[in-house]
Amino acid sequence: MVEPARRSAWSRFFGRARTRVALAALALLYAGAIYAPLIANDRPLRLDAVHVKEYRAAWRSLVPATQELARWSQFSLVPDVPKFPEEIEREARAVSQRIATLASALSESDRAALGALERAVDHARAGEGGGDLVELARRAQEECRPFDPADPAVGGKVLQSRVSYPLLESLRAVDVFFMVLGPLCIAAVLWSRVRYGSRSSGQPVRWWNFVAVLAIAAAGAFLWELRAGPAPAFASSSYKADVQSGALVVNSVVFPPIAMGFAETNLSESYRPPTWTSAARAHGPRPVLEPEPRSALAPPSNTPIDVHFAEPAADSAWRHPLGTDSVGRDLLVRLIWGGRVSLVVGLVSALLLTVIGTLVGAIAGYCGGLTDLFVSRVIEVVLCFPAFFLILIAVAFTDPSVVPPLFAIAAVIALVGWTGVARLARAEFLRLRAQEFVLAAKALGFSHARILFVHMLPNALGPVLVAGAFAVASGVLVESALSFLGFGIAHPVPSWGALASESHSADHWWLQLFPGFFIFVTVVAYNLAGESLRDALDPRLED
Amino acid sequence: MLKYCLRRLAWMVPTLFGITLVVFVAVHAAPGDPSLIRFGSGEGTPSSEALAAERARFRAEHLLDRPLVVQYLHFLGPFDLGASGHRWFGGDGSDPWHGVLALDFGTEFQRSDVSVLSEIGRRLRVTVPLSLVAVLVSYLVALPLGVLSAVRRGSALDRATSFGLFALYSVPTFWAGLVLILLFGASGLGWLPVIGLHDKDAAAMSPAAYAMDTAAHCILPVATLAYGGLAYLSRQMRGGMIEVIGQDYVRTARAKGLPERTVIWKHALRNALIPVTTLFASVLPALIGGSVIVETVFALPGMGLYAYEGLLARDHNVIMATTTLSAAMTLVGILVSDIVYALLDPRIRHG
Numbered sequence: 001m002v003e004p005a006r007r008s009a010w011s012r013f014f015g016r017a018r019t020r021v022a023l024a025a026l027a028l029l030y031a032g033a034i035y036a037p038l039i040a041n042d043r044p045l046r047l048d049a050v051h052v053k054e055y056r057a058a059w060r061s062l063v064p065a066t067q068e069l070a071r072w073s074q075f076s077l078v079p080d081v082p083k084f085p086e087e088i089e090r091e092a093r094a095v096s097q098r099i100a101t102l103a104s105a106l107s108e109s110d111r112a113a114l115g116a117l118e119r120a121v122d123h124a125r126a127g128e129g130g131g132d133l134v135e136l137a138r139r140a141q142e143e144c145r146p147f148d149p150a151d152p153a154v155g156g157k158v159l160q161s162r163v164s165y166p167l168l169e170s171l172r173a174v175d176v177f178f179m180v181l182g183p184l185c186i187a188a189v190l191w192s193r194v195r196y197g198s199r200s201s202g203q204p205v206r207w208w209n210f211v212a213v214l215a216i217a218a219a220g221a222f223l224w225e226l227r228a229g230p231a232p233a234f235a236s237s238s239y240k241a242d243v244q245s246g247a248l249v250v251n252s253v254v255f256p257p258i259a260m261g262f263a264e265t266n267l268s269e270s271y272r273p274p275t276w277t278s279a280a281r282a283h284g285p286r287p288v289l290e291p292e293p294r295s296a297l298a299p300p301s302n303t304p305i306d307v308h309f310a311e312p313a314a315d316s317a318w319r320h321p322l323g324t325d326s327v328g329r330d331l332l333v334r335l336i337w338g339g340r341v342s343l344v345v346g347l348v349s350a351l352l353l354t355v356i357g358t359l360v361g362a363i364a365g366y367c368g369g370l371t372d373l374f375v376s377r378v379i380e381v382v383l384c385f386p387a388f389f390l391i392l393i394a395v396a397f398t399d400p401s402v403v404p405p406l407f408a409i410a411a412v413i414a415l416v417g418w419t420g421v422a423r424l425a426r427a428e429f430l431r432l433r434a435q436e437f438v439l440a441a442k443a444l445g446f447s448h449a450r451i452l453f454v455h456m457l458p459n460a461l462g463p464v465l466v467a468g469a470f471a472v473a474s475g476v477l478v479e480s481a482l483s484f485l486g487f488g489i490a491h492p493v494p495s496w497g498a499l500a501s502e503s504h505s506a507d508h509w510w511l512q513l514f515p516g517f518f519i520f521v522t523v524v525a526y527n528l529a530g531e532s533l534r535d536a537l538d539p540r541l542e543d
Numbered sequence: 544m545l546k547y548c549l550r551r552l553a554w555m556v557p558t559l560f561g562i563t564l565v566v567f568v569a570v571h572a573a574p575g576d577p578s579l580i581r582f583g584s585g586e587g588t589p590s591s592e593a594l595a596a597e598r599a600r601f602r603a604e605h606l607l608d609r610p611l612v613v614q615y616l617h618f619l620g621p622f623d624l625g626a627s628g629h630r631w632f633g634g635d636g637s638d639p640w641h642g643v644l645a646l647d648f649g650t651e652f653q654r655s656d657v658s659v660l661s662e663i664g665r666r667l668r669v670t671v672p673l674s675l676v677a678v679l680v681s682y683l684v685a686l687p688l689g690v691l692s693a694v695r696r697g698s699a700l701d702r703a704t705s706f707g708l709f710a711l712y713s714v715p716t717f718w719a720g721l722v723l724i725l726l727f728g729a730s731g732l733g734w735l736p737v738i739g740l741h742d743k744d745a746a747a748m749s750p751a752a753y754a755m756d757t758a759a760h761c762i763l764p765v766a767t768l769a770y771g772g773l774a775y776l777s778r779q780m781r782g783g784m785i786e787v788i789g790q791d792y793v794r795t796a797r798a799k800g801l802p803e804r805t806v807i808w809k810h811a812l813r814n815a816l817i818p819v820t821t822l823f824a825s826v827l828p829a830l831i832g833g834s835v836i837v838e839t840v841f842a843l844p845g846m847g848l849y850a851y852e853g854l855l856a857r858d859h860n861v862i863m864a865t866t867t868l869s870a871a872m873t874l875v876g877i878l879v880s881d882i883v884y885a886l887l888d889p890r891i892r893h894g
Contacts, residue, residue, distance in 0.1 A: 381558050384877065385565075386832060386869035389850060393566065393862065396854050397573035477715055481836055484717045485851065500717060504840075506730035506737075513725070516718025523713040 013536035022528035025521055033339040034178045040333040042261030043166040043237045044310075046254040050105065050161045053247030055146055058101040062144075065095045066137035069121065073130030083127065092125040095137075102144050105159040113140040161251045166239060170232045177221035184213050235263035235492055240308040258330075259310040262337040263492040266328030268306040269320070271503070274510050276317040323510035325502050331510065335518055338494035342483075343522065345410045346476035352414035353475070354421055354468040361425025362452055362460070366433060375426070379419045387416045391478065395487045405489050413478050421467045428460035462537035469530030473523045480519050548882060555874045560619075562870040563643070563863065567615050570862050577652050577857040578602050605652065605859070618863060621645035648864035653856055659864045662849065669740065670833040670845035673761060677768035678826050685773045686819075689780025693815075694807055696785060704777075712774035720767040720840035727763060736760050738842045764841045768834060776822065783815040790814075820883050827876030832869040 013019055032039065069091040075081045076088070096118065103114050117136045124130040147156035171179075188209065240259075242248040305314040312319040322331040364375035394412040398405070432438060433456075441451045482488050483497030499515040502508075578598040585594040602608050606617055606625055617624040620642015628634030628641065641647050648659040688708075692701045728737040736742065740760050741753075748756060787793065788811055796806045833847030846865065853861030 377554075380877075381561060384558055384870060384873045385562055386828060386866055386873060388835070389832070389866050389869060390566070390569075392835075392851070392854055393569050393573075393866075397569060397575070473713070480715055481717065485835060485839065497715075497717070500721065506725060506728050509725050509730070512718075512721040516715055516721065519715050520713055520718065523715070524710065527709065527713050 009536045013532055016532050016535075018528045019532040022525040022532070025525040026529070029339055029518075029522055029525070030343060031182065032336050033343050034175075034182055036336045036340055037167065037171055037175060038179075038256055040258035040260060040262065040330075040336055041167050041170075041256045042259065042264045043170055043239055044253045044255050045167045046163065046165055046252075047239070047248075048161050048163045048251040048253065049243075050159045050249040050251075051101075051247070052146070052159065052249055053242065053245075054101055055105050055159055058098040059141065059144060059146060062095070062098050062102070062141050063134070063137045065091065065098055066117070066121075066133050069095055069124055070130040070133045073124045073133070076124070076127045077129040085127070088125060088127070092121050095121050099140075102140075104162055106144060106157055107160055110143070110157055113143040116140070161249075166237065167256065170237075171224070173221040173225040176224040177217050180220040181213065181217040184217055188213055236261050236265075240264075240310065243309040253310065255310045258333055260330045260333050262329065262334050262494055264308075264329060266306060266308070266324070268304065269324050269328040270326050271508055272320055272324040272328070274321055274323045275319045276321065322514050323508075325499075325511060331499070331514060334494040334499055335496065335515060338496045338499055338515070339518065341406065341489050341493060341495040342476055342479055342497070342519070345406060345413070345479040346472045346522070346526075348407070348410040349413040349417075349475040349479070350468055350471035352410060353418045353471050354464060356414060357418040357421025357467075358425045358457075358460075358464050360418070361422040361427075362429050362457065364422070365426040365429025366448070366452055366456070368430070368433070372426070375422075379422055382416070383419050385416065388478075388481075390416055391482065392485070392487060395482060409479060409482060409488065410475070413475050417471065417474070421464060421471070424463045424467055425460060428463060429456060432456050432459055466530055466534040466537065469526055469533055473526035473530070476519060476522050476526070480515075544885065547885065548878075551878050551881065555878065559867070559871055559874060563618075563867050564615065566866045566870075567618060567863060568611070570859055571611060571614065573857060575857045577605075577859065578607065580856050581652055601652075604655075605649075617641060619643055620647070643867060648867075649860040651861060652858040659860050662861075663846065663864060663868065666833075666844060666846045666849045667831065669843055670838075670847070671830060673764055673843070673845070674768065674830040674833065676761070677765045678772070678830065680765060681769040681773040681776060684769075685776035686780055686816075689777045690784055690807065690812060690815075692777070692781045693784030693788060705781075708774045708777050711770050712778070714770070716767060716771065716834065717836045717840055719770060720763070720837055723763050723767060724840070735762055737763060740843060764837055764843060767837050767840070776819065779819060779822065780815065783818050784811060787811045787815045817884065817887050820887060821880055823876070823880045823883065825876065827879065828869055828873040831872040832865075 038045075069088065072084050072087045072091055076083055099114050099118050099121070103111050106114070113136070117133075117140045120130070120133050120136050124133060143157075145154070145156040147158050148154065239248065243250055243253075307314050320330050320332070322335065324330055325334070360375060360379075364372045391412050394415075395405075395409055398408040438451060438456060441455050446455075479488065479495070480497030480500070483495040484501045486498075486501065488495045488498050496515045496519050500512055503511045578601045581601065582594050582597050585591040603626060606614050609617075609624075613624055616622075617628075621640050621644040622629040622632060623634060623639055623641035624632050625638075625641070626634055627637045629639040630636040641649065646660070648663075651657045651659055651662065688704060692704050695701050724737045725731050727733075727735040736756075736759055740757060742748075742756050742760075788807075793806060793811050796810050797803075801810075831846060832850070833845040835847035835851045837843070838845045838848040839851070849861065850865040850869075852858075853865065
């Protein structure tokens with residue numbers, strides 16, 4: 001299926017040094033974007049701790065909750081009165097939750113009273129009345145009193161620790177899909193090398209290979225979705241604060257390599273330059289003089305740095321390698337997470353753009369005549385639209401609750417920029433229409449769709465792919481310009497352009513330098529890849 | 544030739560109206576109420592009724608509660624369809640003309656004593672000179688650079704220039720502006736001013752000093768505006784020149800014994816310039832539309848910033864005016880570039 005001409009184009013593409021550099025840079029950026037939750041997060045990967053505060057809260061509210069349930073259940077056995085099944089179910093669920101919380105922190109032998117209470121709750125749920133519910137609850141509360149080191153004379157149970165995986169629980173199915181897809185693709189390539197040895201580059205890639213890889217990744221994501229609960233409500237978590245306040249007593253904890261979240265603020269560190277520069281180290285933490293933007297309260301000057309649990313020391317050179325922003329969020333973490341938005345918008349917009357442009361151009365080039373005239377005029381009209389204005393208007397005016405903003409931005413960029421690809425595709429299809437293989441296919445009576453997509457499209461793909469590569473670069477640039485102006489994804493989700501506009505003051509050079517640098521690297525990589533693709537597919541260079 | 548021009552001009556008019564219609568619908572389908580942004584809702588405060596009355600008056604004045612068709616016709620003109628509009632449409636005749644066809648884009652929503660057209664005039668006086676200088680700089684630098692690179696193809700100069708231009712081409716505009724400010728502004732080398740167009744005490748300067756001050760303020764914005772076009776043009780020029788130099792007529796010219804200088808700059812360059820003129824089409828709309836990003840970064844009160852502020856304030860009059868102007872300039876630019884292309888290349892004229 002892979003013709004000799006195309007194989008040599010493939011090797012021409014990969015043989016150049018700049019292609020490999022570009023692809024390596026892109027692989028690094030995409031890996032960072034896909035695995036961002038596992039690289040930088042304020043949730044621990046594995047937490048083995050005693051959830052003291054949770055236990056106490058459940059313990060204190062056990063009796064009141066049971067009293068509520070008893071109140072609703074008192075009429076369950078009385079005939080001819082309403083029975084309130086939904087309220088009973090609701091209260092029973094609340095009590096069961098508390099029982100589960102208490103039971104998870106106690107050893108097997110200490111759970112007897114809780115077990116009795118649970119059975120009584122089940123009776124009430126089944127509509128058999130809440131006879132001795134409150135009595136059992138009081139007994140359970142007495143038995144499950146937590147041991148308080150401040151008041152050892154009272155006695156009580158020593159709580160057990162529980163192992164949980166908060167970070168993994170916060171991953172969504174989409175995240176898992178891409179995390180699995182990456183290694184799967186690499187594994188597939190390696191497997192083909194192992195199986196076919198040096199002949200692997202000549203082996204055809206069957207269509208079902210793609211489908212199999214995607215299906216496995218999708219199955220993994222689906223299973224994950226079934227197993228895991230709903231995504232956490234807030235971007236930042238309270239685990240570190242809980243440890244510091246004593247609500248969690250930790251036995252062992254494993255954090256990701258950078259133990260800071262992208263939405264985790266730390267006002268004592270606002271506007272801190274990169275910690276490896278002499279400015280940060282020589283003068284220590286900057287006094288926080290600017291009032292906090294939202295509450296307009298100014299914290300006292302010379303606030304010492306508040307180092308959270310599991311973070312590098314306050315004077316460590318690697319605490320904030322790229323500095324912090326106005327509320328103390330680490331810039332490197334936000335750049336890694338921001339790549340998810342910028343790269344995805346660039347890619348999706350380029351994909352949409354290429355598909356739309358190729359379809360329109362193909363129809364225009366293939367049909368010719370009146371259709372071609374009409375489509376050419378449409379292309380001219382769309383070209384005349386003031387593109388950036390239209391994108392600004394469309395993005396400013398889409399309702400974020402109806403259309404997810406990521407998709408809105410990508411769709412608008414695609415809808416405004418497809419004309420270039422359409423023109424290219426039209427020229428290619430016009431050229432191919434006169435070729436003999438097309439005439440032969442027509443003579444054989446193939447349907448138009450088949451001729452277009454099976455015979456002509458693979459030959460016209462060259463310039464289209466090149467245009468697609470450049471389209472990703474321009475998509476990333478446009479998205480960053482939009483976020484720079486404030487029209488991108490809403491706070492606190494970062495995007496590279498938005499990060500660059502956090503501060504216009506010349507004192508905060510790191511906030512302006514580094515986000516733009518990441519965009520620059522991405523655009524350079526895509527432009528390099530596009531140029532190599534163009535040289536590889538240039539028909540004049542073919543032997 | 545004349546028929547071609549007339550046909551293109553005739554096609555421009557419905558295109559322009561189509562564009563204004565699409566933008567109009569997009570603007571009016573927006574969330575966000577201009578009267579709320581202007582006056583606020585004042586909920587719970589004692590002045591909420593007064594504010595509501597103000598808002599109602601504002602909405603009536605700008606026909607915000609009328610059907611979309613009426614609003615579009617009001618925008619198009621030449622008849623004013625408002626309460627104080629043309630007598631034929633129920634107004635009292637005090638201000639009968641309004642709309643694009645009457646060259647009246649209305650008043651700003653935010654400042655009701657300022658007409659949009661006059662404000663656009665003021666902003667154009669900032670944007671047009673900057674863009675003009677930027678275009679001149681980029682063409683004057685890019686064309687010779689491209690020619691030299693093509694002539695000395697493969698040499699160290701060519702490779703260095705190609706690499707440098709490639710990097711320049713990939714730099715995002717806002718980053719270039721910010722980096723230039725960091726480098727040349729007060730916190731860096733301190734050679735150039737970075738904010739606005741004039742110093743604080745510019746009014747007290749002598750004309751010569753004023754001119755110098757304005758020029759100094761313009762250097763960085765012009766550089767930021769010009770570098771992208773420069774990089775792109777130079778690469779296009781280089782590619783075109785390489786293609787032309789390989790042609791037979793260049794070989795003939797050399798065989799005739801002409802000096803290399805004449806071969807390159809008289810014969811080859813003229814033919815290589817032809818595709819470059821098609822790029823001229825994008826110059827005109829950029830000239831008028833300005834660049835929102837450059838104006839945001841350098842705090843210049845230009846057209847780009849005007850459109851952006853109008854967008855933020857949901858100022859329909861401003862948005863429609865700037866978009867219509869920009870679309871008209873785009874169309875004119877395309878037409879001019881096509882005509883120039885046809886003039887330069889006899890094959891198109893007679894083909």
